[in-house]
Amino acid sequence: MAESVVGFLINQLATLLSQEATLLGELQPDVQFIKDELGSMKAFLRKAEAKEDNDSQLQEWVKQVREVAYDTEDVLDDFAFQFARGQTDGFCGYVGKIYSSIKNLKVRHHISLQIKDIKARVEQISARHQRYQSLNGTQERGSSSSHMANADFHIRDQALLIEEAQLVGINKPKEELTAKILDDHSHLKIVSVVGMGGLGKTTLVKKVYDDSAVKKQFQSHAWITVSQKFQFNVIIKNLIQQLYDEIRQPVPSQVESIDGIRLSEFVKDFLKERRYILVLDDVWSLDFWEAIKYILPDYNVASRVVLTTRIADVASASCLASHDFVHKMKPLSDEQSWTLFCNRTFQSNGCPPSLEEVSRKILKKCEGLPLAIVAIGGVLALKDKERMDEWEMILHGFGSEVDGSGKLDRIKRILLLSYNDLPHHLKGCLLYLSIHPEDFPIQVINILEKWITLGFVEEKEGMATTDIAMRYLKELINRSLIQIKDTWDDGQLKACGLHDFLHEIIISKSKEQSFTTTATGYYTRWPVKVRHLAIHNFTNKPQDFSSLKCLRSVQIFRYEDPLTTSFLSKFLCGGPKFLKVLGLEGAELDNIPKEVFKLFHLKYLNLRGTRVKIIPKSIGQLQNLEVLGLAETNITELPVEILKLRKLRVLVVGRTGDYSNNTIWGFKSPDGIGKLISLENLGSIEADSDEIVREIGKLIRLQKLTITKLRREDGKELLSSLLRLTNLQELDIQSIKEEETLDLQHFFPPRLGFLRVLHLRGHLERVPQWVISLQSLSELRLQYSGLKEDENVIGSLGQLPNLRFLMLHRAYEGETMCFKIGGFRKLRRLQLQQLRRLKWVRVEEGSMPSLQLFTFAGCKLMEGLPLGLQNLTGLEGLGLYDMSNELIHKVQNLDKQSGDYQIISHIPQVCIGHWIDGRWEREFL
Known part of the structure; x- marks a missing residue:
């Protein structure tokens, strides 16, 4: 994490130093020195952070680097706060202006002293680093890395020695993998096993490798543990040693002296006429695979390579041939987890009834991770079965168990390998997720915006920052560190989450690095400096906010004791002047405290779900604001001062209706909205004049647009504006009233090549x-x-080549609907809602081959169930909501010999439901 902080700070310093000399005056040489020294330290930090857990001296040095980086960031932000407020062009645009406009020389002198103090600290830290290297250089290069490697191998050796009796849920994947290895395909086949640490990849592959049928199939066998710090020549020599040990011959003497290329050729020659199986366990990089694949001969003798990895890209890159296979490890089911837990905790004697409830709660935290279950089971096995309070202590003190008590060190070390392998820009992103409560679904769009506004995302010319942030998220998913929890109907990521064990580990790591602080209903001792604060719930509100001077972000979650306007005002008064992120979703706020508008550095303000009604004119003071979230509030109009926020990227205002009306209510915009040229997301703006519609065409960076109250006469103007929005990905258009025609038929098509999502709400000719x-x-x-x-x-829509979700809500007045052969090739979800005249639906064979969910709501279907449902062989669910009583009764009482039963018998899940008191009441058949 220190590497991440330093990297971010170096970018800030470079930006500052790129200004004219008058910006810093006599401070410029000192700032340049700090930047250069931190740059030198950064090169060493990545290796140092991976080793610091095993070296107290190194740990202290990394801590000092981190603290001086934090303090430097504070001084820079204070500089901007003192001397850049009230300007109109942002911090970095005041070339030559700031120095001449300084009035408070005392403040400038104070900042000068701070920078000189930081310079002195950096000099001391640098000198200490030099002494450390000279005293411990040999150890650092040799024994330290050797010790870590041995520790990693020791952990993996334990995984290989698990007794068969302890293995649960392994039979089916073992049979599947064995079958893939033993098939009669004559070419070299690669089999990759991928999943997060602790899922049992090594254990599974070892059982397959040791299977007698597998042993008999191959002439040569070798198992190589790769790990993170692999040395290619060492691995090749290890492989040669295993191959010669198997044939009981000494390794040729020349092997010790030849170089990497000749070593590779030696192995290739040895294997070229043999049927071999090679296991590459714990592969971390594509570089290793690219290096070793050239020594694997394929002479049509049905050899096999089995590879385990935590990284999805490594698995997919190694399995490019059509006959290769990727096996994705899955967590144990609830039943399998309980069996393994009882085997480990109670030695197969069964769980005492008095402990079952608390045991299941503890087990839930393991989320089917075998290593976690075995580890926590080992802790509980030593507890008194008659002392329930000891078990309750484990449940409620779960975080402290993971936080270095020693009992769960093994699982912690295994999961930390993935963290330590991260590049510096991803470490801060992952640690920031520790602000979320356990099992909390993390909304993707929100977390990406926070990463951006907090400076975790490195900008790249020609790329939108949101696209870069999404790459970061996908890389963390690729590395098995983040789990996908939900997706939008078009397949885009909607929500993600963390495994409970990993969540506790990053909380521990974040506390250790003074990165995030969580306020709960329990007593919390606040650190001296809080940088990122998560308020889960505290009933005894702290009165001393002195530790919040360096605060960069505040986010509330599940807040039971209402966070009121008066408390928020007190919280912000004289406290966190460097605040960049303020997430107050669902807070009991009727208005926005005036202190919010004094937060010069504020970039992210989310008031979603509050009772706020008015945005005051003082919103114009937030010159650095990038994200303003006002969805599901009572705001219907924005002041003209909003146009001063030229850095604003996201502006979301408005409320949405429920299933019964599917309407959106937007906001009245001041004239001149086209001045906000940085906007990427705008919704839901009312098109109450042709001027507003014309202004939208100036927002050429827009990726997402929701526009309401469109009149028929404005349709042509809107299409003209859309012609300029070539980056648009999501578009939602709603007419001024339900029966108003959306006049969108004009002959020139908008250039919307990237458009993924389209909602049209209004009459269409x-x-x-x-x-x-x-x-x-x-x-x-x-x-x-x-x-x-x-x-x-239906015929025309069926030709859309990439359509995955289609909803027709009171959109079709026909009595019949036929899905023709060849249509909707990629459609996965289809919703037909309130098509009151629809009586008859037919699905031809070969239509909608990818459909997974088919939903009807408020449709008569007087002719009964759709004909041809049996043709939808991949259908996983059929939903029948607010349908006629006759149809529901018929479906509930189907005779297994009837034709209708045969139509739906292949569908795993059939659901009926009714809309009652604003929500669905469902029943699964």
């Missing part, structure tokens, strides 16, 4: 031709369209 031409469109919702049966609606 027909589906616009430009909609049918959207090659990237994956989600389409049509509401109140009133489309006629003779317009071939």
